[in-house]
Amino acid sequence: MNDLSSNLQVILGKIDMASRKAGKSSIKVNLIAVTKTQPPNIVREALNCGLSHLGENKVQEARIKKAEIESGIWHFIGHLQKNKVAEAVRLFDRIDSVDSLELAQEISRQATQFGKTMPILMQVNVSGEGTKFGISPTKAIELAEAINSLPSLELHGLMTMAPLVTEIEKTRPFFAALRECRDHLSRSTGLALPILSMGMSNDFEIAIEEGSTEVRIGTALFGKRISKIAREII
Numbered sequence: 001m002n003d004l005s006s007n008l009q010v011i012l013g014k015i016d017m018a019s020r021k022a023g024k025s026s027i028k029v030n031l032i033a034v035t036k037t038q039p040p041n042i043v044r045e046a047l048n049c050g051l052s053h054l055g056e057n058k059v060q061e062a063r064i065k066k067a068e069i070e071s072g073i074w075h076f077i078g079h080l081q082k083n084k085v086a087e088a089v090r091l092f093d094r095i096d097s098v099d100s101l102e103l104a105q106e107i108s109r110q111a112t113q114f115g116k117t118m119p120i121l122m123q124v125n126v127s128g129e130g131t132k133f134g135i136s137p138t139k140a141i142e143l144a145e146a147i148n149s150l151p152s153l154e155l156h157g158l159m160t161m162a163p164l165v166t167e168i169e170k171t172r173p174f175f176a177a178l179r180e181c182r183d184h185l186s187r188s189t190g191l192a193l194p195i196l197s198m199g200m201s202n203d204f205e206i207a208i209e210e211g212s213t214e215v216r217i218g219t220a221l222f223g224k225r226i227s228k229i230a231r232e233i234i
């Protein structure tokens with residue numbers, strides 16, 4: 001087995017353990033392979049290992065890879081600029097980082113024009129850190145309702161990133177906060193919002209214990225990112 005497939009086996013084992021611990025062994029946690037900065041041959045290798053969901057955070061980078069790779073379910077997980085929305089709508093299967101009405105409106109407009117219904121997640125900043133993107137939990141209901149009234153958009157759930165902490169256990173309240181935010185939104189809007197995208201390489205087990213349905217993993221699968229590769233392929 002090469003590194004990727006053995007890393008994958010380890011991660012799948014941990015996902016399974018964490019799901020059991022959360023008492024949800026029957027609910028399958030979806031694994032998004034975060035392929036940002038990885039060259040097309042590595043993306044292909046990931047697909048060959050049976051990974052089908054891919055996470056990218058730059059429109060340009062995804063365009064280059066998608067030109068070579070036909071398969072995969074592509075998730076946009078980065079900060080989306082308005083002038084890149086048209087291309088993002090064409091390239092991606094879901095946009096996981098919608099955090100403002102302006103952005104939602106533009107995605108809706110472009111998706112309508114393109115004749116596509118765009119699945120999206122709302123990114124919520126549960127830690128309140130100024131450096132993080134995402135709507136604040138207190139404004140989430142208003143945005144969810146606004147999104148719900150826009151054409152060609154489907155809100156499937158919420159996404160968050162926990163802050164970097166020294167002790168991993170300290171991420172737990174942030175994941176719990178996203179789950180509570182979803183429950184609250186669901187009750188007040190009547191939307192199902194089944195997806196909770198939370199947990200990365202260092203904290204995915206805790207996220208699953210707190211109700212994550214989808215983890216986004218890069219480093220633990222592919223090893224440390226070398227940003228030079230990204231610059232070379234762009």
Ligand SMILES: *Cc1c(COP(=O)(O)O)cnc(C)c1O
Pocket residue numbers: 034036057077078161200201202216217218219220
């Ligand atoms: C890079 C990134 C990840 C993956 O991070 P790792 O620590 O490498 O697993 C997950 N989510 C988002 C939004 C990212 O930008």
